[in-house]
Amino acid sequence: MVKICGIGAGYVGGPTMAVVALKCPSIEVAVVDISHSRISAWNSKNLPIYEPGLEEVVKQCRGKNLFFSTDVEKHVYEADIIFVSVNTPTKARGLGAGKAADLTYWESAARMIADVSQSNKIVVEKSTVPVRTAEAIGRILAHNSKKGIKYQILSNPEFLSEGTAIQDLLDPDRVLIGGNDGPEGHEAIQKLKDIYANWVPEDRIITTNLWSAELSKLADNAFLAQRISSINAMSALCEATSAEVSQVSHALSKNTKIGPKFLNASVGFGGSCFQKDILNLVYICESNGLVEVANYWKEVIKVNDYQKSRFVNRVVTSMFNTVSGKKIAVLGFAFKKDTSDTRKTPAIDVCKGLLGDGACLSIYDPQVSEEQIQKDLSMNNVEWDYPIHLQPMSSTTVKQVNVVSDAYEATKDAHGICILTEWDEFKAIDYQRVFDNMQKPAFVFDGRNILNVDKLRETGFIVYSIGRPLDLWQNMPQQA
Numbered sequence: 001m002v003k004i005c006g007i008g009a010g011y012v013g014g015p016t017m018a019v020v021a022l023k024c025p026s027i028e029v030a031v032v033d034i035s036h037s038r039i040s041a042w043n044s045k046n047l048p049i050y051e052p053g054l055e056e057v058v059k060q061c062r063g064k065n066l067f068f069s070t071d072v073e074k075h076v077y078e079a080d081i082i083f084v085s086v087n088t089p090t091k092a093r094g095l096g097a098g099k100a101a102d103l104t105y106w107e108s109a110a111r112m113i114a115d116v117s118q119s120n121k122i123v124v125e126k127s128t129v130p131v132r133t134a135e136a137i138g139r140i141l142a143h144n145s146k147k148g149i150k151y152q153i154l155s156n157p158e159f160l161s162e163g164t165a166i167q168d169l170l171d172p173d174r175v176l177i178g179g180n181d182g183p184e185g186h187e188a189i190q191k192l193k194d195i196y197a198n199w200v201p202e203d204r205i206i207t208t209n210l211w212s213a214e215l216s217k218l219a220d221n222a223f224l225a226q227r228i229s230s231i232n233a234m235s236a237l238c239e240a241t242s243a244e245v246s247q248v249s250h251a252l253s254k255n256t257k258i259g260p261k262f263l264n265a266s267v268g269f270g271g272s273c274f275q276k277d278i279l280n281l282v283y284i285c286e287s288n289g290l291v292e293v294a295n296y297w298k299e300v301i302k303v304n305d306y307q308k309s310r311f312v313n314r315v316v317t318s319m320f321n322t323v324s325g326k327k328i329a330v331l332g333f334a335f336k337k338d339t340s341d342t343r344k345t346p347a348i349d350v351c352k353g354l355l356g357d358g359a360c361l362s363i364y365d366p367q368v369s370e371e372q373i374q375k376d377l378s379m380n381n382v383e384w385d386y387p388i389h390l391q392p393m394s395s396t397t398v399k400q401v402n403v404v405s406d407a408y409e410a411t412k413d414a415h416g417i418c419i420l421t422e423w424d425e426f427k428a429i430d431y432q433r434v435f436d437n438m439q440k441p442a443f444v445f446d447g448r449n450i451l452n453v454d455k456l457r458e459t460g461f462i463v464y465s466i467g468r469p470l471d472l473w474q475n476m477p478q479q480a
């Protein structure tokens with residue numbers, strides 16, 4: 001029986017390995033992690049991450065051919081193929097701080113693999129890594145391994161999106177496998193292809209050289225984020241000219257050369273990947289002397305930061321230039337709907353901006369806990385994407401922040417509402433009831449363009465919605 005070990009039981013490692021186990025009943029899959037709390041959650045009824053469809057997959061396989069364990073060394077020793085899905089955060093200090101990828105966790109996983117292995121292994125990079133990482137990992141493995149043990153390194157970047165991870169894994173657009181040239185490299189690529197071929201049509205499995213696969217992942221995220229910053233830049237122009245960004249997006253989407261996806265204007269993109277991976281790309285460009293290319297990609301992040309601060313400015317200027325002492329209801333804190341993940345969520349920057357102006361926040365998110373929100377808002381220099389057990393525990397609570405358990409409670413007696421995540425349930429709220437229980441004038445700031453602006457205005461709200469013609473409200477300035 002082929003044995004697979006997945007190192008890293010997070011948002012990538014957990015769902016990916018669970019789907020491999022589901023689709024390959026003849027393969028034994030062990031998912032290992034240094035975090036005891038994560039592994040015990042994977043072995044319990046309350047999985048450590050919220051992802052639609054994940055629970056069903058785990059329930060079907062756990063204890064049969066899918067195991068979660070902290071015995072990292074044992075499972076690495078036994079495995080034929082090792083998938084590494086550990087954190088690759090932005091470096092917080094030292095050379096390249098703030099841009100370069102921190103490969104500490106990858107390197108320690110590689111050293112451990114070299115220490116415990118007694119047989120040949122295929123090591124698969126699932127984490128997003130700088131181009132040419134496989135070279136460095138290869139050296140670590142070669143220098144530390146016992147004589148005679150051979151390693152083949154493959155780059156198999158993961159393209160799942162949170163909130164749709166299971167669907168993305170079951171029916172991927174493509175699977176990318178990069179490997180070494182030569183017979184041993186080809187054999188390793190074929191072994192990984194055979195695993196995916198259990199459920200992915202062969203024409204969707206692309207093979208490349210190692211460096212193309214590694215770089216394609218960074219390029220993929222940079223292109224996606226660039227589309228969001230492009231439409232968000234347009235949203236500012238729409239507000240200044242009374243054009244309507246969703247109409248512009250729709251028109252663009254019908255151009256088959258452009259296509260329909262990633263054209264939703266928003267309060268800004270979040271998530272653990274886009275910013276980190278673009279910074280990583282920028283660092284690699286700079287390291288290769290490609291300053292113009294680096295500057296091009298930096299702008300994507302600049303526009304994203306601009307979009308978040310523009311939103312805060314809109315709220316404050318619209319509400320008579322101050323939100324000091326005012327209750328603002330924040331609906332949604334996760335970086336997108338259908339996840340409890342708050343890494344790099346735009347809600348953190350928006351909430352901090354409003355708190356900076358003295359607002360009192362009442363926050364509701366269907367999946368994010370009070371503890372997580374307080375932790376996110378009380379930390380200054382957060383090492384966002386570091387392994388959970390290394391993150392600082394929440395020591396203080398932000399007094400002007402109240403986390404509540406439903407939207408009606410959040411909005412009661414509020415002066416304004418900010419929609420920061422596009423959860424479906426926010427569309428179904430009884431906004432007449434909400435309006436009746438708010439201070440007047442009652443404001444809505446829709447950072448996700450999910451609400452019916454005309455209807456809200458009829459109800460009596462003063463409404464700002466990203467990239468849409470501004471309310472005639474006298475305090476709604478033309479520019480923010």
Ligand SMILES: NC(=O)c1ccc[n+]([C@@H]2O[C@H](COP(=O)([O-])OP(=O)(O)OC[C@H]3O[C@@H](n4cnc5c(N)ncnc54)[C@H](O)[C@@H]3O)[C@@H](O)[C@H]2O)c1
Pocket residue numbers: 007008009010011012013032033034035038072085086087088105106108109126127128129158159160161162272273385386387388389
């Ligand atoms: N989150 C996503 O949607 C996504 C999608 C594609 C790619 N990626 C990439 O995948 C990688 C992992 O991302 P994630 O979101 O799953 O992170 P995560 O923090 O959810 O999971 C990483 C896990 O690795 C564990 N870990 C770290 N070092 C370890 C070691 N030496 N041995 C065993 N376990 C170790 C941590 O404890 C943690 O549980 C990153 O490189 C990320 O860029 C993420």
Ligand SMILES: O=c1ccn([C@@H]2O[C@H](COP(=O)(O)OP(=O)(O)O[C@H]3O[C@H](CO)[C@@H](O)[C@H](O)[C@H]3O)[C@@H](O)[C@H]2O)c(=O)[nH]1
Pocket residue numbers: 128158159160161162163221224228261262263264265266267268269270271272273274335336
């Ligand atoms: O039109 C859009 C699409 C997305 N977003 C925002 O962009 C962020 C990222 O969204 P999404 O890409 O759907 O989620 P992620 O889970 O971050 O997935 C991205 O990052 C992963 C990690 O690398 C990749 O695997 C995926 O392919 C890539 O889409 C979120 O804040 C979204 O709200 C917008 O503002 N407008």
